[in-house]
Amino acid sequence: MGNPLIAQNVIQEDLNRIVEWTKDWLLTLNIDKCTVLHIGCNNPKKEYVVNSKKLRSVDSQKDLGITITHNLKWDKHIINITRRANSMLYLIRKAFLHIDKELFVRLYKSYVRPILEYGFQIWSPYFQKDITLLEKTQRRATKMVTGLSKLQYEQRLKCLELTTLDARRQRGDLIETYKVLTGYYNVPKIRAVFVLNKNEKLRGHSLKLSRTSATSNPRLHYLPNRVVNAWNKLPQTVISAPSVNSFKNQLDKYLSQVL
Template sequence: MALTQDLLEVCKWSSEWLLPLNIAKCRVLYIGNANPQHTYLIDGVDMCKSDSHVDLGVLVTSTLSWSEHVLSTIRKANKMVYLLGRAFARSHISVISKLYKSYVRPVLEFVNYIWSPILQRDIELLESVQRRATRIPFGRIWPQYADRLAMMGLPTLSNRRKRGDLILTFRALKDPQSPIRHLFPLNTLSRTRGHCFKLVKDKFRSTVRQHFISNRVFETWNALPASIVEADTVTNFKIKFDNYNG
């Protein structure tokens, strides 16, 4: 097996360079219901099995469900909202807006093109953090959520995710050296009106694949006017899309 051979090479390298592996911290994560779950060894010791693991700040589970990561993200963001509320209660709207954009929203949006929520429950939980943050400058009596967003110049997090997905798609398609270019296959046989960067929708047999980024952006991206998709820079794409989207 390729993975077993890779582990042997890692063990060999660590031995040659006198950098012993901490076996207690090594984990194996089996993904998928049909996974045969082979046993993997490091220096003859079985690796511990795990149902989830944090990799580069993203909590990956064996089912590829992002609900656990969403909950973890919400906990971190809510702590920050609490601190902002304590330190800047009743501050001017513009101040809270800047603080939220600087300290809270980046937590909620960290690489979210990978773990973009599927379940309505997760979507609403993420949005609830922004709802709570936008109440800070108003004290105990606050306007409706839509009005607070307008006052603070904020879109919903759902709209932000859609915009971010489109920007990532634009970057991937316009940069011939992009390492993720292959994730967005173009429909070269399309004869319909519109731009020349229309995507092909991936076939899927699972919910995870159904909501993969290339499928998430398929309809919205293909429906964009050519004047937006054919922008010469990312900045111009953002400006044109924002004007188009109102």
């Protein structure tokens, strides 16, 4: 790793350049809305200044709809999105006296599930309490369908042709991995976030992955590490799909056989 003091100085220099740029273009920065999020237990928590004013330090910050905390745990984000999803379910319940299967699936997929899944490749939960909290929201939602409230959760999902949120996150991880490894994103060196296993004696497909070393839960459970087992179990027929849509179709067919 590089020298943290040098990295902090670089950040301050970047802030200084931003200030100069705003002056050149006659723009004004609202310093009261600018904050600093220090990430990591060993972070020296250097103070940063903009226009000679020290920036306020915070424990969490929302960026592009995802709440990031100083310890990189996702419980705060998950609490926020489950509250939003439950509020949406409340509005749906108030708006419709009778909700049949077709109406529920259309409403749930359009207005509720996207809240629970947006950006999960970044914040996918690894503590059971967080996984349970998310699933509890979908569990409650499926009881809204007329005639299904007395069935078991798994039966309700089957009737509605839905899967658990945990299963959908794993499917999404596999799709994202396929996109990165096959060059779907036109981003230089993005493939380097995954480590290919170069041991040719291993059985299985041609794009097997290896885990990177991890000493913390966030590192252990980020996408390139948590997806390794599920990805390596895929057959070559799925991995060699010629397009994203073809991969999804092959993947769904494979998952329906193994689950």
